[in-house]
Amino acid sequence: MALVPYEENLVPALSKLHNTSAEFYFANHRLRLTQDWNRLGVAAVVWDAAVVLCMYLELGHIDLKGKTAVELGAGTGLVGIVAALLGANVTVTDRKPALEFLTENVRSNIPPDQQRAVQVSELSWGEDLERYPSGGFDLILGADIVYLEETFSALLRTLEYLSSDSTVVLLSCRIRYERDEQFLSLLKKTFRVQEVHYDSQRDVHIYTAVKGQTRTDL
Known part of the structure; x- marks a missing residue:
């Protein structure tokens, strides 16, 4: 969500992030x-x-073939691109300033015969949600989108709007601060939340969240 440039000398430990590309x-x-x-x-x-x-997606814990998915705060688009390559029909979203950049990454990494499986679309959390189908996705993806407390309310509204009782939300994040735990507590008021994976090397948690009955066919 944040589109704020950072001064390189402020974060020397993150120097790899200043590379002009990343390969996977x-x-x-x-x-x-x-x-x-x-x-x-x-x-x-x-x-x-x-x-x-x-x-996690590549390990096949969730069947993506033919599923409709939306990625929130897609950034570079890596997660949405991989989901599409694994068979999902994906809408990758971010704020307007990031769309040109995001579109180019999608174009460059999705084979021509699969381009129709990915749509790039503007979405600022909590705003103009009626542009999207309410409860219209099988899967909602979010990687490192839980970090700005001022966005939590809008993010929760967005998750609630896009989810049906059969939608699975997959959130991948680090728990850096007490406020991150507070977001999970807020999420649990509407969704059934479960930690399904922890990468100890990278200190990254993956949670599923489902409102209503638990889905068994993903």
Whole structure:
């Protein structure tokens, strides 16, 4: 969500994020994601939470073939791209300033015969949600989108709007601060939340959230 450039000398430990690209191998495809920290800040780099979520999806814990998915705060688009390569029909979303950058990454990494499986769309959490089908997705994906307390209310409204009783929300994140735990507590008021994976090397948690009856066919 945040499109704030950061000064490089303020975060020397994150120097790899200032590389102009990042390369991965997922879903039998070699992916090269453009990064642009100086222009778009945290929205334009690949974070560990996205990598861990892609690894989780690739393990096949969730059947993606033919499913409709939406990625929130997509940034570079890595998670949505991998979900599409694994068979989902994906809408990757972010705020307007990131869309051109996001679109180019999708174009560059999705084979021509699969381009129709991915749509890039503007979505600012909590705003103009009626542009999207209420409860219209099988799967909602979010990697490292729980970090700004002022966005929590809008994010929760967005998750509630996009989810039906059979939608599975997959959130991949680090629990950095007490406020992150507070978001999970707020989420549990509407959703049944369960931790399904923890990557101890990267300190990344993956949670599923479902409102209503638990889905068994994903």
